[in-house]
Amino acid sequence: MDLRKSLILAIIISSLSLILWECYWRTKPEYYTAYLEDDRNLWSEQRAKVDHLTSDDVILIGASRTGYNFNTHIWEEIQGVKPIHLSANGKPPGPFLEDIVNNTDFNGTIVMGIVPLMVFRSPNHPRSVTARQWVAHYYNRTYAQKLGFALSKPLQRHLVMLSSSELKSYNNLDLKSLINTISFTENRVEDNEFKLVNIGYNDEDRNLIMFPRLTENPFYQKEITDVWNSFLPNLPDYSEDTEKIAFESIDHLHQLIKKFKARGGRLVLVRHKVEAEWYVHSSRAMPREKVWDKFVDIVDCPNYHFEDYEFMSKHTLPEWSHMNAQDAKTYTQDFVNKLIQDKHLTKKIN
Template sequence: MKLKQSLLIAILLSIISLAAWEIHWRSKPDYYRANLEDDRYLWAQHKAKVASATENDVVIIGSSRTGFDFNTHVWEEVQGSKPINLSTNGKPPLPFLEDIVENTDFNGTLILGVTPLLCFSPGVEQRNLEAKMWVEHYHNQTYAQKLGFWVSKPLERNLVMLTSSELKFYNDLDLKALINTISIGERIPPAPKFLNFGYNDEDRNLIMFSSMVTKPEFAEKVQNVWNSFLPYIPDYEVIKDVVPTIIEKYQEPAKKFKARGGKIILVRHKAENEWNMHTKRILPKNKVWDKFVELLDCPAYHFEDYGFMSKHTLPDWSHMNAEDAKTYTADLVNQLIKDKHLQKTN
């Protein structure tokens, strides 16, 4: 009897503790939201749509700037159809481009968002390997994994305490992230504390937390992370022999895609000068972006060439807040329609 009472008390205390924990994090909506984790499982669900996509469809690939700066709901309102959003936070687009070209028959429009440091710098190979893991997961996922994802959906949608990410942000709420917030000496140099400053909806749009705009001290923490490594990346003269080889890896899949009737549109999103001064030093536009555009021979949109692409202020120097992203998306889609690269479908 005492054992049964102890068990009931333990269960009750656990429920109370979890409820208190959940309520605590729900009280911080400017920093945490209940949402589906944007992991390889959610990405694979959207990647499956490419199999039935037609020449009239649009697929978006790129890294976090593309995820934050485009809003697919607004895109649908302007053009009439919603693009398939395969942008990936922290990962370069090359492995996803290669996968679409080699493993699908898709021949519609491919929007390729370009963040130079994540596409062309010598350290990109490790990021490519991480991206390939997502591609491999899509092709090799088991029924058990699919079932696990399906079962986890209701919990992730409703419990803020499950907030986490495959990128392992410093301010995630999983146990490993919480332990990493505990400082125990300085036996090894501390790694940059990458912060999660947004959440995603189920169309995989990345939505910046309002606190990045309303609380400058939070945005400054993210800026400090960028400043912890950007100044130490070598100048172009140090890496100039490697960069052309990296750029050329995009040429063959782009050529194949265009040969079967597909269209690629390159988009270079804005970065504030505090970030872009390093990009100019490491991967100057005339030696990298211009060569890339020439090599792929595709329509290209660079933020320095269009006023609507550069008019917004980026809270962390690199990504748009949610409201500006809506305006930016509408402006760009209208420009693409004006330039006859897209057609209205409504």
């Protein structure tokens, strides 16, 4: 009898604690909202759609700028085709392009966002390795993993305290991330390799949406730009070693793109805007004329660089690197209209 009372009491205390914990985090909507975690499971769910696409369809790949800057709902309103968002926050698109080209028959349009510092680097870089792990997860998912993800969706949709990300953002709410914010020694937190605060969330089509707090508030913006300033000035200048690695990557991409084009596929390359505070360092590390310009000449694909088009450069990026949610809608509309005008996309008439 005493054990039963103890169990009931434990359940009541635990339930109250979780309710209070959830209520507390709901008081901070500028940092947290309930949403499906954009992990390898959600990516795989979208990747599964590729096998059923036609030559009229569109796939978006790239890193976080492609995720934040392109909104698939607006894209569908303009073109009549809803793209599949296979971009991945913090991961280069090369492994995803390789998967699509080598493992599917897709021959529609791929729009690929390019961040030279991320794309033109060693294939053994940790971010590339993680991208390949996402691809491997799609092929190796067990029934238990699929079921677990399906059962987790209702909880993730409604509980803020489950907010998390595979990028290990400093303000994730999962237990491991919270423990990592505790300073057990004087410089425990200071020694964390990357303390980037999560700047947004995603919808279930994997569109990344910037938190409104960043749009107008310099305090929140500085949280992010301080992180960029912690490593951007330390990027090495362009060198022979950089060139060697970059052109090995370009050659690999070129072979994939040739194969994709040979079966009727179309690839559009995009260099999204960054603000001057970011661009001055990335240009020093990988100058446009030595990397991007040579890349687009080699692969011979339609390409759009933000320096060349007013509609791509007119928006101010709150933290130098990504668009806020409203600007992303305008940018997507302008970009799709430009692709239709240039005959790289066809407007679907219902």
